[in-house]
Amino acid sequence: AQSVTQLDSQVPVFEEAPVELRCNYSSSVSVYLFWYVQYPNQGLQLLLKYLSGSTLVKGINGFEAEFNKSQTSFHLRKPSVHISDTAEYFCAVSTNTGNQFYFGTGTSLTVIP
Amino acid sequence: DTAVSQTPKYLVTQMGNDKSIKCEQNLGHDTMYWYKQDSKKFLKIMFSYNNKELIINETVPNRFSPKSPDKAHLNLHINSLELGDSAVYFCASSRRASGYQETQYFGPGTRLLVL
Numbered sequence: 001a002q003s004v005t006q007l008d009s010q011v012p013v014f015e016e017a018p019v020e021l022r023c024n025y026s027s028s029v030s031v032y033l034f035w036y037v038q039y040p041n042q043g044l045q046l047l048l049k050y051l052s053g054s055t056l057v058k059g060i061n062g063f064e065a066e067f068n069k070s071q072t073s074f075h076l077r078k079p080s081v082h083i084s085d086t087a088e089y090f091c092a093v094s095t096n097t098g099n100q101f102y103f104g105t106g107t108s109l110t111v112i113p
Numbered sequence: 114d115t116a117v118s119q120t121p122k123y124l125v126t127q128m129g130n131d132k133s134i135k136c137e138q139n140l141g142h143d144t145m146y147w148y149k150q151d152s153k154k155f156l157k158i159m160f161s162y163n164n165k166e167l168i169i170n171e172t173v174p175n176r177f178s179p180k181s182p183d184k185a186h187l188n189l190h191i192n193s194l195e196l197g198d199s200a201v202y203f204c205a206s207s208r209r210a211s212g213y214q215e216t217q218y219f220g221p222g223t224r225l226l227v228l
Contacts, residue, residue: 032214034216036217036219038154041222042221042222043117043203043205043219043220043221043222044156044203044205044217044219045218045219046216046217049214049216051214088154090156094214096214100158100169101158101217103156103157103158105153105154105155106154106155106156108154
């Protein structure tokens with residue numbers, strides 16, 4: 001079975017500061033990893049995903065994430081955040097051995113002016 | 114041009130009532146999903162349909178019944194609503210089942226409040 005852990009439920013950060021949102025997963029098979037963002041009162045939208053190849057993945061809005069197989073992590077980073085990045089961020093995992101898709105419990109990012 | 118749409122956006126109802134939420138996608142996707150997001154933002158999959166066939170049916174009370182009249186529509190009917198059903202319900206779709214590499218596209222959500 002697969003699972004996803006987002007250790008930080010809330011992350012406050014000042015505007016223009018860097019941020020890292022942590023995501024760890026567990027799986028006995030190869031995984032595909034995703035980060036989704038949910039802006040207030042909206043549905044989720046894809047930020048980026050790792051399927052294979054380069055372990056550094058670049059997404060929309062200046063976000064990037066690095067797949068680290070040895071540490072089973074897929075942390076999301078942005079070098080300089082904006083007020084508009086205030087949102088809920090979800091890490092998710094799927095595999096090619098079933099039809100399951102698991103979301104983490106989410107990290108609420110609040111950017112402080 | 115909304116890719117995944119849900120109606121209604123808000124739903125306030127009394128305990129014991131029966132209600133339906135509708136979802137439509139115009140992306141030509143084969144697979145559709147229903148998720149429940151609780152007050153703590155925890156997102157849990159409820160059902161998934163692939164080409165009108167049920168492929169994921171998580172542990173959900175049988176008061177919840179999905180129906181897919183065609184692959185562009187997935188409706189959710191809830192019987193005998195309870196207070197604990199209050200949540201935001203999201204519909205989503207993907208090109209094919211998410212056991213692969215597919216991005217899911219989410220609707221805007223339906224905010225259900227049971228009084």
